[in-house]
Amino acid sequence: MKKQGFILICCLFILGLMAQEDVLSQSYTEVTKKWKAVALNTYNPREGDENLTQAQWEALRTERLLKLGKKRSALIEKDETDISLSAYIDDSLFEVRIIPLKWMGIFKLRYQAISKHLDQGLSGIKNLIPEMMVILLFILLPFIIMKINKWVLDRINEIRRKMSNPYTLTPFRQKVVLLLQRTAPFIPLGLSILGIKAFEISVKQTLFPEFNLLLPYILYYLYYLIFRQALLMFLRFISEFSVEGRSRDQVRQTKAKIFSTSKIIGRVAFWVLVLLHLVSSVAGKGLVYYELSMLFKVLGVFYYFWLVYKWKDEIRGFIKKNTPEGMANLYERFDKGLTAPIVRSLGLIVIAVVPLGDWLENKLLEFNMGKKLLAKLFERKLEGSEEVEDFSGKELPEKYLEWFSEQKDDNRDLWVKSKNQQVDNIVQEIEEWASHKSDEHSLAIYGDKGVGKTLVLKEIEKWVGETYQDSEQGMDVVFANVPAKLTDRKSVLKFLGQLVAGRELNDLAELIEFDKEMKPCVVILDEAHNFFLSQFGGLKGIEAFFETLNVRTDNIFWVACFNTYSWTFLDQVFYKNKYFRSVFRIKGLTDEELQEYILRRHLRTGFSLSYADIIRAVKTSSEADEVTYVENLFFRLLWEQSKGNPELAEKLWLASLRPMRGRRLKVGLPKGRDYSVLSGLSDESFFVLAALLRHENLNSSEFMKVTDMKEGHVRHCLRIGLENGLVIRSDSDRRYRIKVEGQYSVISALKAKNFVYE
Structure with missing residues (x-):
């Protein structure tokens, strides 16, 4: 088989x-x-x-x-x-x-x-009516298409205007508006093509299937309109990004040039399609078809070189303005003689690729990793330019500096709300407790030094005061910094008693009795890492605080704030959810939020900024939209260098400015200090830095307790840190802290040596 x-x-x-x-x-x-x-x-x-x-x-x-x-x-x-x-x-x-x-x-x-x-008489006429309706519809089809296109375009523009309202404009709406702006001319044409396709299918079932022979020509006309619109946008793109500072007459001439070029090229393409289809639909792809194909190929080459010749100045200007200096010089060198058409053709390819590069850049910007990559590329470009100076060490006016001081942190108008700050989540926890929806009465927040933890706590304090001061039950709010270092039980109970009851507490039973008499109160404790030292007996203070949290009180809600690596240490010693049911990490701002944070303060100074050096370095124009583009690039670099940390970003921002005449400041390269010294430090120095990072602040005697090192060794390690800008010593309390400028370099080095974990 x-x-x-x-x-x-x-x-x-x-x-x-x-x-x-x-x-x-x-x-x-x-x-x-x-x-x-x-x-x-x-x-x-x-x-x-x-x-x-x-x-x-x-x-x-x-x-x-x-x-x-x-x-x-x-x-x-x-x-x-x-x-x-x-x-x-x-x-x-x-x-x-x-x-x-x-x-x-x-x-x-x-x-x-x-x-x-x-x-056939009346019966024949009846049978003919549907077919005559088809003929009438076919005759009116172009007018119907034009009307529908106009209606669709008007609706798109109306939607765009509504979504562009500055009071309701969101990032998502902004993207939709931009998409509609770019695709609006094509949407009605695309819908018309779909309508023609549907009409083509319906006509096959009538007595006039021959109409299908005419429909392709209508489709070719729609394709011509789409092609011409795309070509018009491409030529407009070339002209806008090639020449700057044009007069009105030059602008008018350029517009006329764009329309005439797109019209000529578009019509040539339209008639090529029409003639080839006309021949192939009747005589097939015979001799005439191949003769016309050959002729049109020759004409295509002719019109292509005519296009690159007609637009040679714009192509040269675009390459010079938007490509690296080496490529621009190479183009200039070969844009003459016999090599000119080839070089201009390559220039057109570069111009066509630029929007693709912009699209990829926008896609990368949707991810933090992409933003960091682009920021690094921008930094390399600035570092390799002779135009941009490093302005670190230049003195700025005191009137400018005061807007970037801690005294201005209480100014509510300077506050930039971010999802990374977790304010809404913290507020929700307090609201649920206040409305008796939840019995949980404590939460912890933690984050890096300078990331904005204290600003978040102050925002919570303001919110509680504004929300509950006029309510029937009322609610108090207490804000306090935990003194350094309360590491024994008695000191902690005394401190907490003074905050809540106005007197010392001998034991937690007194807190329970006082809770019955008091009105609701939110207690906010900043720098709660001061409750412990990582030595034998140094955890009594934090244990006393945790016991206080475990006491069943109805009218006290605790909010405690820790340094990241203090919290990590406590998490290793205690179970993190044993005392705090809700824990929130405060992270840095996004690049857009950081830009707003800096510029809100800057705008109140009355000073203006100049990005002239950076503009020259990146080979762009000084027009308003290009200045905005460069400004965004700069703040993306600032965000990458500061990791979104507001305090660090402030210092890098101030270091990048140089005073000019009048109330003007020139923006240079945001450059932090070189911390390559970390690679040569001894293990003893790393051990000291790890202890300081874990406790956030220590004095000399506490260093010796937590490191079990001799005083001389500790002082030697601290001196190295002070001399290299890694550590700072406060004159007021004589305590050492890691400088925010060197914080992330120290953390990276300690992680590499396995001295700290996160």
Whole structure:
């Protein structure tokens, strides 16, 4: 059975090859002779086709003509014509002659069909009405398309105007508005194409399927409009990014140049499609089709070089302005003589790729990793430029500096709310406790030094005061910094008692009794890491605080704030959810939020900024939109260097400024201090830095307790930290702290040495 099946398959395969060989074995002359006979044959059915109506015969003749046309096309494509020049000319002229004959035959057939219906009287007219409606619809189709396009475009513009309202504009809406602005001209045209396609399917079921022969030309016109609009946008893009500072006459001339160029190129493309389809739909892809194809290819090359010549100044300007200096110089060098057309063609390719690069950049900006990568590339570009100076060490006016001091942190107008600050989540926890929806009465927040923990706590303090001061039950709010260092039980109870009850607490039972008499109160404790030292017996203070949290009180809600690495240490010693049911990490601002944070303070100083050096370094213009672009690049770099830390960003921002004449400041490269000294530190120095990072602040005696090192070794390590800008010592309390400028360099070095974990 298997053998018989195999033999059958082989036979079918051989028959297929024989059939194909039969097609190919026919010469061009034989196929063309049959094709001409069918093309000229009127209603004269062959044997076996006598029962066919004229319409059925025309359909059958068209099918045979199409098959023979494909055979001719295959032979012509393989260059197997092998005919004389006179025969070649005769065949070409024949193809040209049958094009009008085809259309005349179609209209004659339709006329006869309509006459036949009219001869049938009222019943024939009734049958003809739907077909006449189709004809009317076809005639009105261009006008309907124009009206629908205008209506759709008006609706899109209306939606765009509503979404552009500055009071309701969100980042998402901004993206939608930009998308609508770019795609608005194409949306109605795309919908029109879909409508034509649907009409094409419906017409096949009527007595006028020949209308399908006309629909492609309407589609080609719509394709022409889309192509012309895209070309117009491309040429406008070239002109906008190539020349700056143009006069009104130059702008007017450029606009006229854009429209004339797009019109000429668009119409050429339209007529190429129309003529090729006109020929191929009647005579197939025969001699005339290939002659026209060759002619249009030559014309295409001509118009292409005409385009690059006509726009040579704009292409040169775009390359000079938007590419690296080396590439621009290379372009200038070869943009002359015989190499000019080639170089300009490459320039057009570069121009076409630039929007793709912008799109990739925008996509990268949706991810922090992408933002960091682009910021690094921007930093390298600035570092390699001679235009941009490092302004660190330049003194700024005191009136400017005061807006970046701690005294201004209480100014509510300078507050920039961020999801990373967790304010809404913290507020929700307090609200649920205040409304008795939750019995949980404590939460912890933690974050890096300078990230804005204290600002968050002050915002919570203000919110509680504003929300509950006029309520029936009322609510107090107490804000306090935990003194350094309360590490024994008695000191902690005394401190907490003074805050809550106004007197010392001997034990926690007194707190329970006082809680019954007091009104609701939110107690906010900043620097709660001061409750412990990582030494034997140094955890008594934090244990006393945790016991206080465990006391069942109804009217006290605790909010405690820790340094990141203090919290990490406590998490290793205690279970983090044992005492705090809710824990929130405060992270840095996003690049947009950080930019707003800095500029809110800057705008109140009355000083103006100049990005002239950076603009020259990145080879862009000084127009308003380009200044905004450079400013955004600068703040993205500032965000990457500061990791979104507001305090660090402030210091880098101030270090990047240099005073100019009047109330002007020049912006330079935001450059932090070089901390490469960390790579050569001893393990003892790393041990001291790890202890300081874990406790946030320590004095000399506490250093010796937590490190178990001799005083001389500790002081030596601290001196290295002080001399290299890693550590700072406060004159007021004589306590050491890691400088916010070197914080992340120290953390990276300690992690690499496995001295700290997160």
